[in-house]
Amino acid sequence: MTALRPDETPGTDLLDPPSPPVVHVPSSWVFPTLGPELFEALRSRGHRRIALQVPAGLVRNAHELAQRMREETGASVSLVARACFGACDFPSEGEVPGADALVVLGHSPIPNVRLTMPTYFVEMRQEGGEPEALAKTLVAAGVPARLGLVASVQHLDLLPRLTLALQAHGITLQTGTGDHRLSYPSQALGCNYTSAQSISATVDAYLFVGTGRFHPVGLAYAVGKPVWSLDPLQNRLEPPIDRASLVRDRQLLVARAMDARTFGIIVSSFSGQNRSAMAAALVDRARRAGRSAEILVADRVDPRDLEGRNLDAYVCTACPRIALDDYRLYPKPMLTPPEFLMALGELPMEPYRFDTYH
Secondary structure (H helix, E strand, C coil): CCCCCCCCCCCCCCCCCCCCCCCCCCCEEEECCCCHHHHHHHHHCCCCEEEEECEHHHHHHHHHHHHHHHHHHCCEEEECCCCECCCCCCCCCCCCCCCCEEEEECCCCCCCCCCCCCEEEECCCCCCCCHHHHHHHHHHHCCCCEEEEEECHHHHHHHHHHHHHHHCCCCEEEECCCCCCCCCCCECECCECHHHHCCHHHCCEEEEECCCCHHHHHHHHHCCCCEEEEECCCCEEECCCCHHHHHHHHHHHHHHHCCCCEEEEEEECCCCCCCHHHHHHHHHHHHHCCCEEEEEEECCCCHHHHCCCCCCEEEECCCHHHHHHHHHHCCCCEECHHHHHHHCCCCCCCCCCCCCCC
16 A cells, blocks of 8 residues: 655655665754854855854844854855744745855754755754752652663753763663764754664663753654653753653544545645655555545645645644644644554554654
8 A cells, every 4th residue: 555656665664764865965064152163164165145044042142143143254144034943944045045155053964954055053052050960850850770861952962971970870871873864862853763762672761851842742752651851951850741641632633534535735845844755655545545635835834824725634744743733723633644644544543653754
């Protein structure tokens, strides 16, 4: 029943295709902070029209950052108005006309995402917190002795010292290595937790080091073990996320979509989220199951763009977190590709399968 892509071989799982090759051209460079090394690199390469892309958390300070970059480089700097969700949604040429370089704050490269211009990644590294104090917080909470370690890129530098501090208390942190979508061991992306999944057999639970709930929630969907979340800036430890409740909500949504006769298969035009081949295969699966399906192309998926359509349910092949985190914004069920196959009866409801983006 698998509809093969042109580059697939028989037997390849539609939802777990081989990782694309690493793409190195145009060039990219990585810097830990917005500082002298970055400014010197921009000056030395003669960039004159720089586009600056920032995540939502830095929008408030974006104008000051752009002005500092102008003063330090002497180049023209324009801000990309659309907030950046990750290194998967670079601005199109139409959003940054005439730019000869892109500076991306708060994200690391995704090695298998094709770049459109010379790109400078500023990861905004900060250790945050004193390792021994953080270790005492974890011990006092009674975390398991074998923890899989996952972190946002900003706090990766803290991990070696935190690991040593916890070892003194009899707790081991294990580091996994992910696929070609991850730049670093233990790194988390909202769409990819393969570094955590690679050590699932040897850990009792996971520790996420970073701020916010976005990554811990995604990790909870992706792994079947407890996920603790440590904010190293505030030395605050959150108890394990209720994964059973998350999965139960998704299963109820899948059940609502089982009787759907018409599906909208959403494809993102963002270079790092575009899964057109998968969307075409899902259309084929729908038709083989006696349903109808239509491909809908968008850049940023907006609920308002789906209003008034004569469709019973949607399948998002763009970022999986659109369906998982924002599903209440949509009047019709919004499924991930694995959930779509559940609705068609091709995959079981259990074990729940996270839509890992390779």
